[in-house]
Amino acid sequence: MTKKPGTTVKPKTRAVRASTPRAIRTPSRRAAGQAKSIYRFGGGRADGRSGMKQLLGGKGANLAEMTNLGVPVPPGFTITTDVCRTFYELGQRWPERLEPQLAQALQWLERIAQKGFGDPRNPLLVSVRSGSAVSMPGMMDTILNLGLNAKTVQGLIVKTESPRFAYDAYRRFIQMFGNVVLQVEHRLFEDALARQRAKHGAATDADLPPDALKSLVADYKTLIKTHKGLDFPEDPQEQLRLAVNAVFQSWNNERANVYRRLHDIPHSLGTAVTVQSMVFGNMGKRSLTGVCFTRDPGSGERAFYGEYLVNAQGEDVVAGIRTPKPIAALRTEFPAIYEQLYRIGQRLERYFTEVQDMEFTVEEGVLYMLQTRTGKRTARAAVQFATDFVQERLLSRHQALLRVDAEQIDQLLHPTIDPKATPRVIAKGLPASPGAAVGKVVFTAHRAVELAEEAAERVILVREETSPEDIEGMAAAQGILTARGGITSHAAVVGRGMGKCCVVGCTDITVREDERYFKVGDLIVKETEPITINGTTGEVMLGEVPLVQPQLTSSFKRLLAWADRVRRLRVRANADTPHDAKVAREFGAEGIGLCRTEHMFFGEERLPVVREMILAKDPAARKAALTKLLPFQKEDFLGIFEAMKGLPVTVRLLDPPLHEFLPNTPEDQERVAQQLGIEARALRETVSGLHELNPMLGHRGCRLGITYPEINEMQAEAVFEAACELIRDGVKVIPEVMIPLVGHPEEFRIAKRTIDAVARAVTARYRVACPYLVGTMIEVPRAALVAAAIAAEAEFFSFGTNDLTQMTFGFSRDDIGKFLPHYLKHAILPADPFMKLDQEGVGALIRLGIQQGRAARRQLKVGICGEHGGEPSSIEFCHRAGMDYVSCSPYRVPVARLAAAQAVLRGKKS
């Protein structure tokens, strides 16, 4: 029933920020009052463009852009994200303007598509899809084939001459609509389907005869009536209205919220709704559907990449139900289509200067592009893309640096299988996300979270296939293994996004989640047995296979070299052993920002001496024990200073409370007492005497070295003897002694006095000059508040943001599990403050501390050595706050180098 054409409104120019996904929220209520709610695309032109992602969602904006570029796109229109926001502001009701604009848009679409919505003879069918400014794959709901009902299905039969196709489309529509819009459990539809398969002895859905599908439509409707008391809506207008609402509501569903939280996407963005006329990849042997990338999103190779399924709907590819063919096969099967698709991909890539991830459908020999977007990629590919794009003169180096997600490249630094290992490979799947992982097998997301977070176990999540409900479990696991699905299946896409080792489509294995095992032939692997997976090769191995440290590719090195030329922040590493120091230096560390001396106390030979020191009854006995410890500490420092020659090494004096070195259980106490030749009772008494109600706020840090100055003396002696010996041998050593947990300048003064005295004595003994610094960690809030007085004495500050976060929030990191998950789930906190630096609160203290410290000492060196020192958003903060360096774990050094450069470039942009 095509009416007279609707008026095509020329889009007004709107001030929408296009470049950043974190743009300021549009003041929707005011702007929306008169605003255009719907943007059309089709017939060779579109109202929108790719810069309007905030308003039209990534999908809608890119469909518009493709239309304008002349790329074949089925016509449709997009309801803006503004409407979604208004929908929520109005208590889940449509703004008044939407209804008439929607009617006009539908009329226009009917005209362009030359079909009628609800027309029984020539029915217009549409897809209804969500789309936000930031891609959230699989997170929100989609409905296909909307517009079908008892009458229009007949039209479809007439038109396609295929009752099978028509009823299959119809039953799929009812299933999706029933699940997404009417909230009927997916399982119920699957059961009905299974019953039909059983009844007709069909192996797969494709084997079902048309009648069975027709019966299924009736079954589905009954099912909905039974479970929801609803008649399935026959009116396409009603169907559309309900579907639009469901998409809006899907923005706020649990898994979308989880995804946004994990990916730091603002809740206020809202989703657009794109309504597009349907094309069918399942209309026979000349139809197909597929997904392709302009370059390989795993390796980064400049090779057309993707897969397709003949006679299938797009959902079949994404869901991983049938295993698709590689895109190379298309070249021989459908050379013209391949050529057209390839050219479109090249054009779009150059246009967007980004690797494109495209969905396409061929309906009876005609190619349609259904979506294009920036392709998700592995870190390796991201680095390759960035450097290749520079070589191809598509990007400048600075632009390229901003194209790589600094957090993501961490995955390049993950271990791989030791080539010398001889693992027992038990199965092979598709290599979906590179790197190797070792862990205990678990079969549910819940169990993964439980073991990983509560028992600190490394786990591998093994699933038949993953679904968005598994997100949290995937995040908690070391790696993911699925029995089904291709390299664009849910597990693969999410795994790559998370930089998590992932093997998919491993059909060799049978997963028995209910019985908690998986099977490969006769081999049974039970829950909590260890396996190893290799996301680069797809191999699955039994047991814990040794891993080796990653090698940096030449592209990566090139990118990091560019970063080094741009960044202002120095990057140091936290390293406690000569080995760690060497690794750090190889990764480009420019010094050690935190060497935790207590880690040297835990060796097998050392611990008994440490215990002797703790159990000493007087300073003399304590000194005697410390004298025995001295050679150990000195040896470590010799190794570390040697490894870092020419670079500064910050040595932190003993920090943890002494009870951490003593045994806790009665059995251990008995044993240790015997070792030390003392009575168990005496040991127990010492342990209980050292017990603290809140050890985090107890007798530790500089408080130890002040009450037991012998400890500071010994440690300073070890530092300076090691330094002097190397200096005597011509090695350049730059020791920086760091006093932990200072809260009052007097604490620093006392500790520094001891260190200076030891330094004087030792350098005199060795007759060498050893320039050194004495500084402090700023980790107690008070230290930041009285930073001027501390800086009058201290030569450097290193912000210990782990403890500073604990004390500023009043959060014990060890106990936070009782409420932080709730806080994150309900967005009471935007992120875990131990992962991302809290710039508002803790950051305010840091800024204050730097400002006051530099006011008192212009040359004060300032850094950070908490774990935030390796996290990109925190590094950007450190850059803006004017720090001199960040220090992080050795494997994080490249991340920090890149993030530090990005901080400079982002600073220039803004």
Place this chain on the structure above:
Amino acid sequence: MTKKPGTTVKPKTRAVRASTPRAIRTPSRRAAGQAKSIYRFGGGRADGRSGMKQLLGGKGANLAEMTNLGVPVPPGFTITTDVCRTFYELGQRWPERLEPQLAQALQWLERIAQKGFGDPRNPLLVSVRSGSAVSMPGMMDTILNLGLNAKTVQGLIVKTESPRFAYDAYRRFIQMFGNVVLQVEHRLFEDALARQRAKHGAATDADLPPDALKSLVADYKTLIKTHKGLDFPEDPQEQLRLAVNAVFQSWNNERANVYRRLHDIPHSLGTAVTVQSMVFGNMGKRSLTGVCFTRDPGSGERAFYGEYLVNAQGEDVVAGIRTPKPIAALRTEFPAIYEQLYRIGQRLERYFTEVQDMEFTVEEGVLYMLQTRTGKRTARAAVQFATDFVQERLLSRHQALLRVDAEQIDQLLHPTIDPKATPRVIAKGLPASPGAAVGKVVFTAHRAVELAEEAAERVILVREETSPEDIEGMAAAQGILTARGGITSHAAVVGRGMGKCCVVGCTDITVREDERYFKVGDLIVKETEPITINGTTGEVMLGEVPLVQPQLTSSFKRLLAWADRVRRLRVRANADTPHDAKVAREFGAEGIGLCRTEHMFFGEERLPVVREMILAKDPAARKAALTKLLPFQKEDFLGIFEAMKGLPVTVRLLDPPLHEFLPNTPEDQERVAQQLGIEARALRETVSGLHELNPMLGHRGCRLGITYPEINEMQAEAVFEAACELIRDGVKVIPEVMIPLVGHPEEFRIAKRTIDAVARAVTARYRVACPYLVGTMIEVPRAALVAAAIAAEAEFFSFGTNDLTQMTFGFSRDDIGKFLPHYLKHAILPADPFMKLDQEGVGALIRLGIQQGRAARRQLKVGICGEHGGEPSSIEFCHRAGMDYVSCSPYRVPVARLAAAQAVLRGKKS
């Protein structure tokens, strides 16, 4: 050997701050270069004056002033505190200028006294005393009769015609000098004395014949030779030099340091040394020595007050060895002396506008004043003096308000014996410091500290007599009881200064410290048995006698009324029960600043229900338990609101972690599980599930109410139901609901939403209007840092400085015993930050919080409810920081009212 008179140098005017004991340290090295080191007094004129206490010490300055006023004072001179400071700066050596100035001063003194220092025929004997700007009674050392040696003692015999007197003076000198200067143990001299007594069958020292005293001199010299290998110095110049050094050194001895720390006296003040020609109160029956006050320092009565001993040295009075006669006896025994002394007292009191504490000696009928100083007093007397002085027009009201130590008046608010009690009085001593105390008997300072601080026991320190070594034990005890000594004995003076109940000279009892009991007749009271003492009557009672709350005297009320007119800060109380609320209101509280609702959870009927709530498996079960708790909470609120009608009541929502309500030991768990009808294992699991490594930083405060909103709902319901019922009955109720431990504005927002919803529902149900506020505690550092965002939502801030101090310092109050004593002893921290607010660090956060909070909400109400709210220096800070109110324990309310007024007056002065 009188030489030609030394040149008397007219004192230059010096910029010395006289009025405040905490003046800036004089830059001694520079100033001392040319400075006058010695100030003389005698012959009717003096170089110094009373305003020069910083330089001459209180004693020296007042001796100078008295000399200038024509009061009879033995001549002498004072070596300045500048010299003491220089002495320490030079590593315990004299500045060069001192030697010649001392020689000149001695020559001058010889001339004035008409005696020769070391002259065998007419020997000049001197006392050498310490004296700092702030009185530290008994803290430093004194040497009398200096100048005696084998030759001069002969001159003294000739002059006094009393070998007994001369040898007694000589042996006393050697004993004091030997102990103080040569560091020979006191005990050794006492043993030698005892041997002589035994040898001569003498009951007391006074019964020793002259020969025995002469032998004693030899014994003492041998003793010094044996123990120190030293010959006793015969040269008076040498004696003087050593004595001056010893006084300087005594400034830095352990007990002086402890005293200064306890009384907040800066270490940098230093001591002066006053050298004064001796007069003797023990020169026979016309000689005497005594101590007197111009008014009664215990009751505050306007009555000449004091005591004296005929034929005794001053030390005999102070040491409490003989029991002296009351000053009234002097009037009949020596009416002329009494009259002269009384007139001098009156004159000095009017001159200094302060009650004077004077030492005097009559040598053969001639009165000499040896010292005058501001009299220490009980709080009761301080209040009486201040109000009387206003009535006598000696002071203005504002001046009078500043004359009373706000901290000290706390003692007026201590309990007294319940008049309805029928205690068993077992002994009676002298009432030395008012108030009553109950506690377990201990016999050493060490044990007092041990039981009081470590076992949190209340103790009474019982001693034969106290000495400065006992200071810390006295501070730790509830009260002090001594068997010997008068009302000016050490125990009495220190007890009054501390505001500690004290009974002295209780000769009825025999103290057997070694056997750990005391005896009254046949009754034996052993260590840790409870007794009660009454410092107002001197009674000692067996067992724990019930005490009642103090009554405010009319003078006190008058003073507080003046304070109320001056202060700007409102004063509220922390009260958790209707009873506390009533007490608070009686003490003048203007509202409740902190009502801790969890205290309502501990009742016998309530705890099982609280436990049921904690053990609930789901929100419904939790809600059911909470419903049972509601009536209890409501009942309490009804009582509190009623008691505080018309005044605001701040109700804090549940704060402590839930595990505090559960039993910890296996036995208790067994018992409680039985009570609750659950398995012990289930209870144990809950307890261990709730266990936290750092509960201070754990799941508590608003974190509870956010994760279990049912708790907040129930508490809000109880508040508003109680409020609405009373409002309906015409009572004015002003509830202020306070959310604890907020660190992020979102936490506040969520909690407030619940409270507002409940308030709406309850007021609708009762159909009354109930204006209320919702505010938050600022106790997490982050809250102060993001105060603007919190104040955008919160209507008031109450600084919870207990937790804020814990987190700002990173000090767990429960664990601080492991290092805080060391920190205080070594002055790493100036004071316990949980006692006195740390104005520099915590204060900086408070100022920031107030400033940001008020910037966001101009009318933001701001207060403090940590324990600092009742501590005068912290209250002064709160005033300066612009708070609206302080809240403290009910008994501290009068202290806070006075301190708040003093803050205003001090602010005006500066």
